[in-house]
Amino acid sequence: MIETQALTKTFGGTDVVRDVSFTVHKGEVLGFLGPNGAGKSTTMKMITGFLAPTRGTAKVCGQDILTQTRAAQRRLGYLPEGAPAYGDMTPYGLLGFVADVRGLFGAERRKRIDAALDAAQLRSVTHQPIDTLSKGFKRRVGLAQALLHDPDVLILDEPTDGLDPNQKHDVRTLIREMAAEKAILISTHILEEVEALCSRTLVIARGCIVADSTPLDLLRRDPLHGAVVLAVAEADRAALLPKLHLIPGALAVEASEDGLIVRPVPGREADLLAGLSQAQRTENWPVSEVYQQRGRLDVVFRSLTAPASRAA
Numbered sequence: 001m002i003e004t005q006a007l008t009k010t011f012g013g014t015d016v017v018r019d020v021s022f023t024v025h026k027g028e029v030l031g032f033l034g035p036n037g038a039g040k041s042t043t044m045k046m047i048t049g050f051l052a053p054t055r056g057t058a059k060v061c062g063q064d065i066l067t068q069t070r071a072a073q074r075r076l077g078y079l080p081e082g083a084p085a086y087g088d089m090t091p092y093g094l095l096g097f098v099a100d101v102r103g104l105f106g107a108e109r110r111k112r113i114d115a116a117l118d119a120a121q122l123r124s125v126t127h128q129p130i131d132t133l134s135k136g137f138k139r140r141v142g143l144a145q146a147l148l149h150d151p152d153v154l155i156l157d158e159p160t161d162g163l164d165p166n167q168k169h170d171v172r173t174l175i176r177e178m179a180a181e182k183a184i185l186i187s188t189h190i191l192e193e194v195e196a197l198c199s200r201t202l203v204i205a206r207g208c209i210v211a212d213s214t215p216l217d218l219l220r221r222d223p224l225h226g227a228v229v230l231a232v233a234e235a236d237r238a239a240l241l242p243k244l245h246l247i248p249g250a251l252a253v254e255a256s257e258d259g260l261i262v263r264p265v266p267g268r269e270a271d272l273l274a275g276l277s278q279a280q281r282t283e284n285w286p287v288s289e290v291y292q293q294r295g296r297l298d299v300v301f302r303s304l305t306a307p308a309s310r311a312a
């Protein structure tokens, strides 16, 4: 439902987005992850027709955004960076205006405005000027206008930015509920958001895609993914060390702050945890805790997006 081919944008002779190609299918929530200035917003602006690409193409539901702009824009809802709105309008007034622009009228117009107010939980501020709303409510007004015409494709630029933890939870729940029927592209630099929400992640750095995978596959790139930590007192470590090497699936053992860490042979993470847990019980090791590390997205994010990185 979203398809980009070698999308490129050049400002002042510099490619800020370069050869970005990806697709998003119905039912997918694609997380667009990258550091500040990586090119996320610029890519989204090109897909929505807000900015013309220097090279490359973007299609929404098969319609080319440059040559079939209106047809493509009819199918998409867009929450731009910062959720801009007309501050002197109320949420109700703004949604009415957007409904008119979108060509909605009569009962359908009323129904869609009501649904958007409910979905974005705006009922308590329906008639309050947007300028006087808190940052969180302003963002929800932006979300409501993006959802208003029940589009097939949603492009949301940092949808939870500025929201408190409860509001973040509500917006993520809403996005998850809509996901089955839509193709959704969200940009974020909140790593936990990717795990909480996204079925797939594109990592972008300096304008180029450096990873395209599921959040779990990203976690697998952490060298400590699947490593088992044994909390053991310093005095007991030397005696335990040789035994750990013998556990099926153990690749290497090293000391850590909490005790000892056993790294797994790739693909044998489950064997390693089972073997260590069993040995600890049956041999009565002086270990107070055994747990397996999932890997950390921030470690992977840094390795992919740090200036020296050339990962693909």
Ligand SMILES: Nc1ncnc2c1ncn2[C@@H]1O[C@H](COP(=O)(O)OP(=O)(O)OP(=O)(O)O)[C@@H](O)[C@H]1O
Binding pocket: 011, 012, 016, 034, 035, 036, 037, 038, 039, 040, 041, 042, 043, 081, 189
């Ligand atoms: N109109 C413009 N003119 C010149 N440079 C621009 C313009 N718009 C964006 N840029 C530059 O393009 C690069 C990518 O910006 P973009 O806003 O797409 O990044 P981003 O990944 O969305 O960052 P953030 O997470 O901070 O929102 C930045 O270096 C930015 O300064």
